[in-house]
Amino acid sequence: MAKKSKKKKIEILETKRTKEIELLKSIVEELVNKQAVPLIDLLSEKKAVNEFSIAEKLGLTINQTRNILYKLSDFGLVSFTRKKDKRKGWYIYFWTLNSYQSLILLKDKLEKKLEELKNQLKVRRETRFYVCNTCSIEVDEETALINNFTCPECEGVYTLSKNDELIKESGKNIDKLKAEIHLVDGEIKKYQEKIDKSKERKIKKEEKDKKKKRELSRETKKLELKKALKKSEKEKRIKSEKKKIVKKKTKRNKKRKNKKKKI
Numbered sequence: 001m002a003k004k005s006k007k008k009k010i011e012i013l014e015t016k017r018t019k020e021i022e023l024l025k026s027i028v029e030e031l032v033n034k035q036a037v038p039l040i041d042l043l044s045e046k047k048a049v050n051e052f053s054i055a056e057k058l059g060l061t062i063n064q065t066r067n068i069l070y071k072l073s074d075f076g077l078v079s080f081t082r083k084k085d086k087r088k089g090w091y092i093y094f095w096t097l098n099s100y101q102s103l104i105l106l107k108d109k110l111e112k113k114l115e116e117l118k119n120q121l122k123v124r125r126e127t128r129f130y131v132c133n134t135c136s137i138e139v140d141e142e143t144a145l146i147n148n149f150t151c152p153e154c155e156g157v158y159t160l161s162k163n164d165e166l167i168k169e170s171g172k173n174i175d176k177l178k179a180e181i182h183l184v185d186g187e188i189k190k191y192q193e194k195i196d197k198s199k200e201r202k203i204k205k206e207e208k209d210k211k212k213k214r215e216l217s218r219e220t221k222k223l224e225l226k227k228a229l230k231k232s233e234k235e236k237r238i239k240s241e242k243k244k245i246v247k248k249k250t251k252r253n254k255k256r257k258n259k260k261k262k263i
Protein backbone atom coordinates (compact mmCIF):
# COMPACT_ATOMS: atom_id res chain seq x y z
CA MET A 1 0.00 0.00 0.00
CA ALA A 2 2.70 2.45 1.05
CA LYS A 3 4.65 1.67 -2.08
CA LYS A 4 1.64 2.35 -4.23
CA SER A 5 0.96 5.75 -2.68
CA LYS A 6 4.60 6.70 -3.04
CA LYS A 7 4.46 5.82 -6.71
CA LYS A 8 1.31 7.87 -7.07
CA LYS A 9 2.94 10.83 -5.34
CA ILE A 10 5.86 10.70 -7.78
CA GLU A 11 3.41 10.52 -10.65
CA ILE A 12 1.56 13.59 -9.37
CA LEU A 13 4.85 15.46 -9.00
CA GLU A 14 5.84 14.53 -12.53
CA THR A 15 2.54 15.71 -13.99
CA LYS A 16 2.91 18.94 -12.07
CA ARG A 17 6.42 19.42 -13.43
CA THR A 18 5.30 18.63 -16.98
CA LYS A 19 2.41 21.06 -16.66
CA GLU A 20 4.76 23.73 -15.37
CA ILE A 21 7.18 23.17 -18.25
CA GLU A 22 4.30 23.34 -20.74
CA LEU A 23 3.19 26.67 -19.27
CA LEU A 24 6.73 27.96 -19.35
CA LYS A 25 7.04 26.99 -22.99
CA SER A 26 3.92 28.92 -23.91
CA ILE A 27 5.33 31.96 -22.14
CA VAL A 28 8.66 31.67 -23.94
CA GLU A 29 6.82 31.43 -27.23
CA GLU A 30 4.89 34.56 -26.37
CA LEU A 31 7.97 36.48 -25.18
CA VAL A 32 10.40 35.44 -27.90
CA ASN A 33 9.17 33.08 -30.60
CA LYS A 34 8.53 29.45 -31.44
CA GLN A 35 12.24 28.83 -32.07
CA ALA A 36 12.96 29.50 -28.42
CA VAL A 37 10.54 26.88 -27.08
CA PRO A 38 12.82 23.79 -27.20
CA LEU A 39 15.28 25.72 -25.07
CA ILE A 40 13.14 25.04 -22.03
CA ASP A 41 13.63 21.29 -22.41
CA LEU A 42 17.36 21.79 -22.92
CA LEU A 43 17.77 23.94 -19.83
CA SER A 44 15.23 22.59 -17.37
CA GLU A 45 16.73 20.73 -14.41
CA LYS A 46 20.25 21.41 -15.65
CA LYS A 47 22.80 23.98 -14.72
CA ALA A 48 25.32 25.97 -16.75
CA VAL A 49 24.67 24.54 -20.20
CA ASN A 50 27.30 25.36 -22.82
CA GLU A 51 25.83 27.69 -25.46
CA PHE A 52 27.54 25.84 -28.30
CA SER A 53 25.80 22.63 -27.30
CA ILE A 54 22.51 24.55 -27.10
CA ALA A 55 23.03 25.96 -30.60
CA GLU A 56 23.85 22.53 -31.95
CA LYS A 57 20.80 20.92 -30.38
CA LEU A 58 18.50 23.71 -31.58
CA GLY A 59 19.99 23.60 -35.05
CA LEU A 60 20.67 27.34 -34.93
CA THR A 61 23.80 29.43 -35.37
CA ILE A 62 25.56 30.62 -32.25
CA ASN A 63 24.39 34.19 -32.92
CA GLN A 64 20.75 33.15 -33.31
CA THR A 65 21.04 31.13 -30.11
CA ARG A 66 22.60 34.03 -28.23
CA ASN A 67 19.90 36.43 -29.44
CA ILE A 68 17.22 34.16 -28.00
CA LEU A 69 19.10 33.72 -24.74
CA TYR A 70 19.71 37.47 -24.37
CA LYS A 71 16.01 38.13 -24.84
CA LEU A 72 15.15 35.58 -22.19
CA SER A 73 17.74 37.03 -19.85
CA ASP A 74 16.11 40.47 -20.28
CA PHE A 75 13.07 38.93 -18.61
CA GLY A 76 15.24 37.29 -15.96
CA LEU A 77 14.32 33.83 -17.21
CA VAL A 78 17.91 32.72 -17.72
CA SER A 79 21.27 33.73 -16.33
CA PHE A 80 24.81 32.95 -17.41
CA THR A 81 28.32 32.37 -16.24
CA ARG A 82 31.19 32.76 -18.68
CA LYS A 83 34.62 31.29 -19.07
CA LYS A 84 37.48 32.45 -21.25
CA ASP A 85 38.60 29.90 -23.77
CA LYS A 86 42.36 30.11 -23.27
CA ARG A 87 43.16 28.72 -26.68
CA LYS A 88 40.79 30.84 -28.74
CA GLY A 89 40.80 33.86 -26.46
CA TRP A 90 37.02 34.43 -26.43
CA TYR A 91 34.37 33.87 -23.84
CA ILE A 92 32.05 30.87 -23.75
CA TYR A 93 28.71 31.41 -22.00
CA PHE A 94 26.99 28.81 -19.84
CA TRP A 95 23.26 29.25 -19.36
CA THR A 96 20.93 28.30 -16.54
CA LEU A 97 17.15 28.56 -16.38
CA ASN A 98 16.02 30.67 -13.41
CA SER A 99 13.15 28.54 -12.23
CA TYR A 100 11.99 30.89 -9.49
CA GLN A 101 11.94 33.95 -11.75
CA SER A 102 10.20 31.94 -14.46
CA LEU A 103 7.44 30.96 -12.05
CA ILE A 104 6.95 34.56 -10.91
CA LEU A 105 6.65 35.67 -14.53
CA LEU A 106 4.33 32.79 -15.26
CA LYS A 107 2.04 33.65 -12.35
CA ASP A 108 1.95 37.28 -13.42
CA LYS A 109 0.95 36.32 -16.96
CA LEU A 110 -1.72 33.87 -15.83
CA GLU A 111 -3.22 36.38 -13.43
CA LYS A 112 -3.47 38.98 -16.19
CA LYS A 113 -5.16 36.41 -18.41
CA LEU A 114 -7.57 35.55 -15.61
CA GLU A 115 -8.52 39.21 -15.20
CA GLU A 116 -9.18 39.41 -18.93
CA LEU A 117 -11.39 36.33 -18.90
CA LYS A 118 -13.31 37.59 -15.88
CA ASN A 119 -13.97 40.89 -17.63
CA GLN A 120 -15.12 39.09 -20.76
CA LEU A 121 -17.47 36.97 -18.69
CA LYS A 122 -18.86 40.05 -16.98
CA VAL A 123 -19.54 41.72 -20.32
CA ARG A 124 -21.07 38.50 -21.63
CA ARG A 125 -23.42 38.37 -18.65
CA GLU A 126 -24.43 42.00 -18.76
CA THR A 127 -24.71 42.59 -22.49
CA ARG A 128 -26.80 41.02 -25.18
CA PHE A 129 -24.98 39.98 -28.35
CA TYR A 130 -26.37 39.30 -31.79
CA VAL A 131 -24.96 37.09 -34.45
CA CYS A 132 -25.25 36.64 -38.17
CA ASN A 133 -25.18 32.88 -38.59
CA THR A 134 -24.24 33.15 -42.26
CA CYS A 135 -21.11 35.27 -41.75
CA SER A 136 -20.41 34.14 -38.16
CA ILE A 137 -20.08 37.78 -37.16
CA GLU A 138 -21.12 38.77 -33.68
CA VAL A 139 -22.05 42.33 -32.68
CA ASP A 140 -23.13 43.92 -29.44
CA GLU A 141 -26.66 45.18 -28.90
CA GLU A 142 -25.82 48.78 -29.78
CA THR A 143 -24.33 47.83 -33.15
CA ALA A 144 -27.23 45.52 -33.87
CA LEU A 145 -29.63 48.38 -33.18
CA ILE A 146 -27.72 50.73 -35.49
CA ASN A 147 -27.77 48.02 -38.21
CA ASN A 148 -31.49 47.56 -37.63
CA PHE A 149 -30.83 43.94 -36.62
CA THR A 150 -29.72 43.14 -40.17
CA CYS A 151 -26.24 42.03 -41.19
CA PRO A 152 -24.68 44.68 -43.50
CA GLU A 153 -22.60 41.96 -45.23
CA CYS A 154 -25.34 39.55 -46.30
CA GLU A 155 -28.51 41.30 -45.24
CA GLY A 156 -29.43 38.30 -43.11
CA VAL A 157 -31.31 38.89 -39.90
CA TYR A 158 -29.36 38.83 -36.65
CA THR A 159 -30.29 36.29 -34.04
CA LEU A 160 -29.57 36.54 -30.34
CA SER A 161 -26.23 34.93 -29.40
CA LYS A 162 -26.43 31.81 -27.28
CA ASN A 163 -24.88 33.48 -24.30
CA ASP A 164 -25.49 30.61 -21.89
CA GLU A 165 -23.15 28.29 -23.70
CA LEU A 166 -20.47 30.94 -24.00
CA ILE A 167 -20.83 31.83 -20.34
CA LYS A 168 -20.50 28.17 -19.39
CA GLU A 169 -17.41 27.83 -21.59
CA SER A 170 -15.91 30.98 -20.15
CA GLY A 171 -16.54 29.75 -16.61
CA LYS A 172 -14.72 26.50 -17.41
CA ASN A 173 -11.75 28.39 -18.80
CA ILE A 174 -11.62 30.55 -15.70
CA ASP A 175 -11.62 27.48 -13.46
CA LYS A 176 -8.83 25.92 -15.49
CA LEU A 177 -6.76 29.06 -15.26
CA LYS A 178 -7.33 29.30 -11.52
CA ALA A 179 -6.08 25.73 -11.10
CA GLU A 180 -2.95 26.60 -13.09
CA ILE A 181 -2.32 29.66 -10.95
CA HIS A 182 -2.76 27.55 -7.84
CA LEU A 183 -0.18 25.09 -9.14
CA VAL A 184 2.35 27.78 -9.99
CA ASP A 185 1.72 29.49 -6.67
CA GLY A 186 2.48 26.27 -4.80
CA GLU A 187 5.80 25.97 -6.61
CA ILE A 188 6.65 29.60 -5.91
CA LYS A 189 5.99 29.06 -2.20
CA LYS A 190 8.33 26.07 -2.22
CA TYR A 191 11.09 28.20 -3.72
CA GLN A 192 10.43 30.97 -1.23
CA GLU A 193 10.73 28.49 1.62
CA LYS A 194 14.02 27.30 0.18
CA ILE A 195 15.24 30.89 -0.12
CA ASP A 196 14.10 31.70 3.42
CA LYS A 197 15.82 28.62 4.79
CA SER A 198 19.11 29.40 3.09
CA LYS A 199 18.86 32.97 4.37
CA GLU A 200 18.22 31.64 7.87
CA ARG A 201 21.22 29.35 7.58
CA LYS A 202 23.36 32.26 6.45
CA ILE A 203 22.26 34.43 9.36
CA LYS A 204 22.84 31.60 11.83
CA LYS A 205 26.30 31.00 10.42
CA GLU A 206 27.14 34.68 10.64
CA GLU A 207 25.98 34.76 14.26
CA LYS A 208 28.06 31.69 15.05
CA ASP A 209 31.11 33.24 13.40
CA LYS A 210 30.60 36.47 15.33
CA LYS A 211 30.28 34.53 18.59
CA LYS A 212 33.46 32.64 17.82
CA LYS A 213 35.27 35.87 17.06
CA ARG A 214 34.05 37.45 20.28
CA GLU A 215 35.13 34.39 22.28
CA LEU A 216 38.48 34.39 20.58
CA SER A 217 39.07 38.05 21.28
CA ARG A 218 37.98 37.52 24.89
CA GLU A 219 40.43 34.65 25.22
CA THR A 220 43.20 36.69 23.68
CA LYS A 221 42.49 39.54 26.04
CA LYS A 222 42.53 37.19 29.00
CA LEU A 223 45.83 35.76 27.86
CA GLU A 224 47.29 39.22 27.39
CA LEU A 225 46.08 40.24 30.84
CA LYS A 226 47.66 37.13 32.34
CA LYS A 227 50.92 37.90 30.60
CA ALA A 228 50.83 41.48 31.76
CA LEU A 229 50.09 40.35 35.32
CA LYS A 230 52.94 37.87 35.26
CA LYS A 231 55.25 40.53 33.91
CA SER A 232 54.31 43.04 36.56
CA GLU A 233 54.67 40.38 39.27
CA LYS A 234 58.09 39.50 37.97
CA GLU A 235 59.05 43.14 37.91
CA LYS A 236 57.81 43.54 41.47
CA ARG A 237 59.79 40.54 42.56
CA ILE A 238 62.90 41.83 40.90
CA LYS A 239 62.40 45.22 42.49
CA SER A 240 61.89 43.79 45.94
CA GLU A 241 64.88 41.53 45.51
CA LYS A 242 66.95 44.49 44.45
CA LYS A 243 65.76 46.36 47.51
CA LYS A 244 66.74 43.44 49.72
CA ILE A 245 70.18 43.40 48.19
CA VAL A 246 70.51 47.12 48.73
CA LYS A 247 69.33 46.72 52.32
CA LYS A 248 71.83 43.93 52.94
CA LYS A 249 74.55 46.03 51.40
CA THR A 250 73.72 49.02 53.56
CA LYS A 251 73.58 46.78 56.63
CA ARG A 252 76.95 45.36 55.76
CA ASN A 253 78.33 48.78 55.11
CA LYS A 254 77.03 49.98 58.45
CA LYS A 255 78.63 47.03 60.18
CA ARG A 256 81.86 47.77 58.44
CA LYS A 257 81.67 51.38 59.43
CA ASN A 258 80.98 50.37 62.98
CA LYS A 259 83.89 47.99 62.89
CA LYS A 260 86.07 50.77 61.55
CA LYS A 261 84.88 53.06 64.27
CA LYS A 262 85.73 50.45 66.89
CA ILE A 263 89.18 50.14 65.50
Ligand SMILES: [Zn+2]
Pocket residue numbers: 132133134135136137151152153154155156
Ligand atom coordinates in the same frame (compact mmCIF):
# COMPACT_ATOMS: atom_id res chain seq x y z
ZN1 LIG B 1 -24.11 38.15 -42.54
